[in-house]
Amino acid sequence: MKIKQFFVGLLLFFQFITYAQNIKKEVLFTIDDKTYYTDEFSRVYNKNLDLVKDESQKDLTQYLELFVGYKLKIHKANKLGLQNGEAYINELNSYRTQLSKNYLTDSKVTKELVEEGYNRSLKEIKASHILITVDENASAADTLIAYNKIKSIHDRALKGEDFGKLAEELSEDPSAKENKGDLGYFSAFRMVYAFESAAYKTPKGKISNPIRTRFGYHIVKVDDVRDNRGEITVEHIMILNPKDATTEESEKAKNKIQDIYQKIQQGENFEELAKQFSDDKSSSPKGGLLNRFGSGQLSSEEFENAAFSLTIQKPISAPFQSEFGWHIVKLIEKHPVKPFEEVKSELENKVGKDDRSRLIANSLNEKLRKKYAVKRDNKLYKASAKTVTDDFYENKWELPAVTKPFDGKLFVIQEKTITGTDFLNYVKEQQQAGIKLKPINKLVDNLYEKFLDTKLNNYYNDNLELEFPDFANVIEEYRDGLLLFDLMEKEIWEKSKTDSIGLQAFYEGRKLEYTWKNRVNATVASSTNIEVIKKHKKCLNKMLILNKLKKN
Structure with missing residues (x-):
């Protein structure tokens, strides 16, 4: 995990986690021309109240001081222009994109599809x-x-x-x-x-x-x-027996697999035999080990059935033939179907990548069309649509040389105006998709429906903060966390690395605090025999005398 992500995560956890409740909004304090309100402070305080175990840290006045101090730091970061940094903007946008995914889908339909997929998988x-x-x-x-x-x-x-x-x-x-x-x-x-x-x-x-x-x-x-039989992991030994093999070649392959099976029965190592004899060159170096698989994932039903029939009591199959040749299979592990909660996230990913995702998108599109009730200017639409010709199919269609006649309102989403020219630019971009729907007027109508859904989704995404207060709070908190991190990096961490004069002064002012106290060099000897101690004491005394003589 990146240090910045970790740091911001701590800030969110300990200081600014969303807590939605109805709080009367009044001015709490201002910093220059920026006003901070009671509802934000109350939300943050009450949420963190459950996280704080030390009663002394629940003091309202003390917490207000911390809150003001935090906002002063954020205010300073804004005054320094840190919110305009490219890296800061990119990271905030990336986080918003990730967080918004939970809001840009129909959760009810997604839940139904995930549950349906699991039930079918049984x-x-x-x-x-x-x-x-x-x-x-x-x-x-x-x-x-x-x-x-x-x-x-x-x-x-x-x-x-x-x-x-x-x-x-x-x-x-x-x-x-x-x-x-x-x-x-x-x-x-x-x-x-x-x-x-x-x-x-x-x-x-x-x-x-x-x-x-x-x-x-x-x-x-x-x-x-x-x-559902679940999945299975096996090792195998294969001897090829092509369809066009002669009778002699087929008999030779059969005899070879029987000889290998006899060696296994006599106690020889399966993996070593696979390395030595198996014609499956992708698995033989690994002792015949195959990636785990389920029903229908291999191209041989005979192989799958033989593998799944193995048990702990009978882990190795007798030789059997498939369309590819002769095999002996050894059971390594069976993987039964997992409980729903264990595979829920995996199924959600599958639903998102599967054709099912269209159902989720269509459901959201339908809701957005009802929510925003867009009214199209049909006269402008017809005029715009007529400019699109069959050149589209050859990726040669161009916008009219003069687009001003199409700059009027095609439709409006709340306060946002979408023009006929916007639509024509979208049509031009879609040429790359190679759409072959004919005739051309049907294609243009089809593209308009997609264009409308795209614009509705974009508007909805751009205004999630207005739609969902909890989303707005989390984004605001993450934004402040990033700013505080950048402020500390600029004002403290970078300076500590680059201010050589300051570092030298810091060292000079404190170096005496880290000097050694009075100390001696000593040799410690011990023994349970008093005679040995006396003998070594005499030796040490002689050494001390010699050292004094050397110094003199």
Whole structure:
């Protein structure tokens, strides 16, 4: 942890932690033209009251003196212009950005999605699917064609046609030709959210309605549902046996794995055998150790099933064959599904990076649209939109040479005016995203909705201090803490390092305080034998006489 962060953290902890309550606001004192009020002092005092164990430190008058002294230091820091320092501004902005994340989301929706994700993770779904591809931004005509295709296949599957054969013949997922649409087992957060939801909401043995993802239209058949097996750590030895191997080569691979298994049965070290014989060159140097994995994370279901079947009583598998070759697996550790509280933060991160995050963003956007009730100037919007041409798709569109006609109010958020030119600049920036939605008027309408949400979110973020007093208090306290740190660094720590004259004067004025008192050099000897003591005493006396003679 950086010393500055630690220092500011202490200041916040001991002096300025948020405490929200209704306090009558009256002038407490002023420093030059800056006024400080009773509500801030009362809030800080009452909060810290619970942290102070020494009764003497709870004295109101004494605490007021500390409070005034603190504000005098902050006032001096401002007079020195420390609040304008680039490093100070960057650090304060960074802290505000981090703190604001808790306010720029719909906590209710986030909580629901996290709990849903955990509950789903307790089960594993074995499913097959059929895909008809269509781009997210495809035209309405192309989208309808894709939908009709998947609907036709769906109808055939419901009438009893073999799902695997339909997938093999009609699915546009390239892997379906080999696996007949079989996806194996998977759990929450392994598939895109819409697909995952369809799989978890479809009963075992049933087929879902057509669903849309960014890849196109799918239908999902749920083949099995089981409890989540958790994750597992294993070591393995593999002998390759390619699909195109001859009968002789296949027999040789089988015999080799059997010989290795016999060595293990005779007590030879598994890890050393893996280093010596395993054809998996990524794991053999580590004694065959693989990264921990769960169902559906490896490309071999046979391997996963063999690994999860191992127990403490039977930690090593017999040789078995997968599509890659022959294996022997050794159990290292099983990792069961963790309780909710242990994985809550991890799930919150996953939700934030997953398609689910769109639901959270959409929920907040909807609330902000209701909160600020923006009214658009449709005449100005139409005039602005007409300037956007098909050159956009080639990343060649430019703003009109004269933008003044579009400088009027497109809409207003509270007191903040957004112009038509602001919108056109946004459209120009979006060319880099490669959006292909057609026709161009539909694309512009789509971009306007995103532009509006962006501006609403920006305004909301910029005014969090007005919306949430507790947020404003924490930011103010952190700002003061940073200023005090910078003041101490400038006025004390830097001077102590650079003021050589001051350091010399400090040394000269205090050096006598650190001199040695009267002292002697002595040799101490001890013994339980009196004769030995007498003998050594004579020797010491002789040495003292010799030393005196040398000095003389």
